[in-house]
Amino acid sequence: xxxxxxxxxxxxxxxxxxxxxxxxxxxxxxxxxxxxxxxxxxxxxxxxxxxxxxxxxxxxxxxxxxxxxxxxxxxxxxxxxxxxxxxxxxxxxxxxxxxxxxxxxxxxxxxxxxxxxxxxxxxxxxxxxxxxxxxxxxxxxxxxxxxxxxxxxxxxxxxx
Amino acid sequence: xxxxxxxxxxxxxxxxxxxxxxxxxxxxxxxxxxxxxxxxxxxxxxxxxxxxxxxxxxxxxxxxxxxxxxxxxxxxxxxxxxxxxxxxxxxxxxxxxxxxxxxxxxxxxxxxxxxxxxxxxxxxxxxxxxxxxxxxxxxxxxxxxxxxxxxxxxxxxxxxxxxxxxxxxxxxxxxxxxxxxxxxxxxxxxxxxxxxxxxxxxxxxxxxxxxxxxxxxxxxxxxxxxxxxxxxxxxxxxxxxxxxxxxxxxxxxxxxxxxxxxxxxxxxxxxxxxxxxxxxxxxxxxxxxxxxxxxxxxxxxxxxxxxxxxxxxxxxxxxxxxxxxxxxxxxxxxxxxxxxxxxxxxxxxxxxxxxxxxxxxxxxxxxxxxxxxxxxxxxxxxxxxxxxxxxxxxxxxxxxxxxxxxxxxxxxxxxxxxxxx
Numbered sequence: 001x002x003x004x005x006x007x008x009x010x011x012x013x014x015x016x017x018x019x020x021x022x023x024x025x026x027x028x029x030x031x032x033x034x035x036x037x038x039x040x041x042x043x044x045x046x047x048x049x050x051x052x053x054x055x056x057x058x059x060x061x062x063x064x065x066x067x068x069x070x071x072x073x074x075x076x077x078x079x080x081x082x083x084x085x086x087x088x089x090x091x092x093x094x095x096x097x098x099x100x101x102x103x104x105x106x107x108x109x110x111x112x113x114x115x116x117x118x119x120x121x122x123x124x125x126x127x128x129x130x131x132x133x134x135x136x137x138x139x140x141x142x143x144x145x146x147x148x149x150x151x152x153x154x155x156x157x158x159x160x
Numbered sequence: 161x162x163x164x165x166x167x168x169x170x171x172x173x174x175x176x177x178x179x180x181x182x183x184x185x186x187x188x189x190x191x192x193x194x195x196x197x198x199x200x201x202x203x204x205x206x207x208x209x210x211x212x213x214x215x216x217x218x219x220x221x222x223x224x225x226x227x228x229x230x231x232x233x234x235x236x237x238x239x240x241x242x243x244x245x246x247x248x249x250x251x252x253x254x255x256x257x258x259x260x261x262x263x264x265x266x267x268x269x270x271x272x273x274x275x276x277x278x279x280x281x282x283x284x285x286x287x288x289x290x291x292x293x294x295x296x297x298x299x300x301x302x303x304x305x306x307x308x309x310x311x312x313x314x315x316x317x318x319x320x321x322x323x324x325x326x327x328x329x330x331x332x333x334x335x336x337x338x339x340x341x342x343x344x345x346x347x348x349x350x351x352x353x354x355x356x357x358x359x360x361x362x363x364x365x366x367x368x369x370x371x372x373x374x375x376x377x378x379x380x381x382x383x384x385x386x387x388x389x390x391x392x393x394x395x396x397x398x399x400x401x402x403x404x405x406x407x408x409x410x411x412x413x414x415x416x417x418x419x420x421x422x423x424x425x426x427x428x429x430x431x432x433x434x435x436x437x438x439x440x441x442x443x444x445x446x447x448x449x450x451x452x453x454x455x456x457x458x459x460x461x462x463x464x465x466x467x468x469x470x471x472x473x474x475x476x477x478x479x480x481x482x483x484x485x486x487x488x489x490x491x492x493x494x495x496x497x498x499x500x501x502x503x504x505x506x507x508x509x510x511x512x513x514x515x516x517x518x519x520x521x522x523x524x525x526x527x528x529x530x531x532x533x534x535x536x537x538x539x540x541x542x543x544x545x546x547x548x549x550x551x552x553x554x555x556x557x558x559x560x561x562x563x564x565x566x567x568x569x570x571x572x573x574x575x576x577x578x579x580x581x
Contacts, residue, residue, distance in 0.1 A: 009347050009348070009437050009439075011437075011545045012545075013543075013545040013546065013547050013548050014545065014546060014547070017525070017547050017552075018524040018525045018526065018547070018548060018550075019524075019525040019526055019530075019547075019550050021197075021226075021524065021526070022196055022197070022226060022227050022234070022235050022238060022526060023232070023234050023235070025200040025203070036547075036552075037546055037547040037552040056348050057346075057347055057348035057351065057380065060347055060348065060380065061283065061543065061545060062282075062283050062524075062543075063280075063281055063282055063283040063285075063297045063298065063299050063300075064197075064299070064300075065299040065300050065301055068299075083348060083351060085348070085351065085380055086351065086352050086380065086382055087283055087297050087298065087299060087377075090298060090299060090302065091299040091301070091302075094299060094301040094302055094305075095301065137184050139184050139313060140184070140313070148301065149301050149302060149305050150204060150205070150301055150304060150305060152305075153208075153304075153305040153308060153309055154208065156309070157208065157211075157212055157308060157309070
């Protein structure tokens with residue numbers, strides 16, 4: 001498992017350039033351009049189970065969802081950051097991508113630390129240090145656990 | 161304890177007497193805005209659309225603006241699919257290419273009204289607080305779900321109260337004010353919050369308020385709002401909206417605020433947001449003399465007639481500097497026509513500017529004025545992220561229409577106070 005570490009205010013243009021917004025929509029189209037202008041190595045080397053570590057205001061900017069769709073598709077286990085921008089946060093819930101907002105954990109990381117997640121318990125372990133983070137409300141967990149919002153909506157439409 | 165604007169609106173739409181910050185509520189918005197991304201949205205739910213149809217023909221507002229006219233077979237096909245969808249499901253509010261940038265169209269067509277709740281799959285949906293609506297951005301997946309069910313969840317936000325006291329000086333505009341605020345509280349300074357503007361706001365037209373609310377998302381706000389007053393009412397009247405068409409919402413006097421900020425307007429000076437974050441704000445004085453290759457005046461942030469007028473007053477009987485391309489991007493067809501009738505377009509053409517069709521143009525880097533490596537653009541848009549205008553090795557600076565027009569004349573960042581009468 002690899003930890004990809006970035007700074008504050010990582011924005012949606014860095015996560016997925018706007019110039020591709022209307023030409024790339026599917027996961028396969030999105031993958032090669034993920035983080036293209038931020039870290040050209042990312043798309044080539046990212047692996048299933050990797051974690052992204054961000055600073056403040058991760059995912060700020062546009063409402064485009066390609067960053068989240070792409071990160072989920074390449075198998076990012078979670079994004080851990082000091083804070084997230086709100087549309088990105090909603091988008092992650094909608095795609096079933098796990099975000100952990102925990103400033104103490106994000107700040108405590110130093111190179112070589114292992115990160116272990118206990119999402120149901122609301123805990124994250126960085127090296128040997130354990131931090132608690134607030135759990136999502138039940139209504140929101142239901143969306144995430146359905147595998148994202150569209151699956152959740154489909155179920156509800158069927159049972160209507 | 162009373163409720164803030166956001167609490168009142170969300171309580172109303174959730175059919176509850178009272179809501180409190182952090183509470184999750186289920187709401188049915190009045191409208192769902194989508195644009196060129198409608199193609200991607202409907203492609204996610206084709207089987208469901210066949211089976212269940214759209215929740216309501218009146219819910220969606222679809223505006224083609226992001227890549228117009230189409231720049232490629234792919235974008236043309238997106239537009240074609242959207243037009244077919246609109247016909248097939250009888251969508252009431254569809255605006256094809258050339259009508260304008262979606263946010264301007266929503267307000268201009270009277271779809272974003274005081275006291276209404278609108279959500280849109282575009283981050284600058286937060287603009288409609290300019291006329292006292294509650295509006296916020298969501299992603300495509302959520303727009304798809306709303307298209308089918310007409311409902312979604314919202315978390316009741318904390319509210320920040322911003323008091324504006326005094327008067328902006330000559331050469332200082334609403335754009336300088338909002339950049340100043342973002343520079344002060346940072347790009348995440350209002351994260352997840354609702355922002356209410358108070359104080360000496362009579363000096364701000366609906367156009368100015370639009371600029372301020374449009375940029376709310378650049379400090380992380382969920383929505384921003386100026387409360388309905390005579391200025392709002394007279395604007396709404398001018399676009400044919402009757403008093404009985406809306407129900408303005410005001411916060412309670414004893415509402416509880418998360419934070420209160422105070423700004424003295426007399427102290428604000430022309431500013432520039434420098435690369436690559438909107439909160440990297442410096443005074444024009446500090447940045448004066450920096451070479452600029454492209455100037456952009458317009459967009460949903462500053463593309464209204466009053467903005468174009470400020471620029472035209474500076475450019476009248478003058479020529480754009482030979483080292484600069486000046487692009488003019490009116491925010492709508494109506495604005496374009498008004499600018500034409502007022503002689504502003506003549507001024508721009510005579511100054512050697514290029515007029516772009518009303519839409520998003522080069523703002524998001526898809527076409528019509530992308531940058532080359534090493535180039536700098538001074539723009540009235542809302543974002544200066546790295547790569548935003550199509551090139552990661554270019555730099556974008558943000559400023560008011562006056563600063564951009566003054567700069568277009570010299571080829572270097574120029575203080576507008578030196579050229580305005």
